[in-house]
Amino acid sequence: MSTSRISRRRRAISMRVPAFPLAALMSAFSLTGCTTTQTGHGSVSQGYVAGSSGVTRFAKAERSTAPQLSGDTVGGETLNTSTFKGKVIVLNVWGSWCIPCRREAEYFAKVSKDLESAGQPVAFVGINTRDNNKQYAAEFEKNFGITYPSLFDPAGKLILQFPKGAASPQAIPATIVIDKNGKIAARALAPINDTTLLEMINPVLAEQ
Template structure:
């Protein structure tokens, strides 16, 4: 498979474009679409936390977009409704992406560790034209949570401008219990990175 990134057509519409270098598995979306408006700067309360992680102060967080659709196994999922009041980890991935293969076990591990603390994981599979290939990827790696099938990247375009929107495949975005975007990691994530983003949100006060 070939890596994909968002590009703008002459009429102004953004669609998914498949690149030529299949070896490049992380594609920075802002490099392909300078009009996306997202950024990883420290503006608007955003702060680089190290290790490829950016966080947002609670007072400066913006609402996550409405994310819903069919999962890879054909079920219907509305993230905001199903996981209201939960911390939600959104992982953008593709089956052809090397870093996605490497991070899958880490995501699965932390999803099990923190389930009892109100953390729910949801994948957003993009760039895989058919759900079957992506579903096989999840089954082979023991992924215990659902993934929305978003082959054309339409769900990614719903993230608000200037927010911690997904800017690479893979990307991981954390949404707090109030439904607001709290943190983002670009590229494949380790267990330590996931805990860095999640532990402050799950800490009992």
């Protein structure tokens, strides 16, 4: 077979294979698997600062309004984040199947209990996603000593309520800190420890 006939055949085959949209591919990847991606050495853009720890902090004037989330919890109760008005809300997106989520779970358990004991106006809320069975999520909470509630969101519908862009929890695990006025103040797209978690929370708590 001549070179020209081979080339024409390859072009014909490639035209019959549909291309998967890049945006859809990235979306499927980010919501399906865990990530430990860092943000490099830090950058400043459009009112937010992305640091080397994977944490993005938003200036007060540039903060987006967080959605009010509601639904059933892993524990079988109902929850609406509007009941935490006036408090700093710490949202953690996790799944029992996610290895990086397991690495950070003990820190969330510790910090949430410490801040509660200190009487700080902070509410921790988990968003459990991609777990089709509440039993797996409940066992995860028990094993790691998680005492705050987690909304059960197997299909990721609650995550999609967040504004697109830098304020979106577009990975698992992800952490979002919401200020007392219901605005998104900080976001992390990587597993974090207790030090980083407090560095996200304390400046927001100190705001007037």
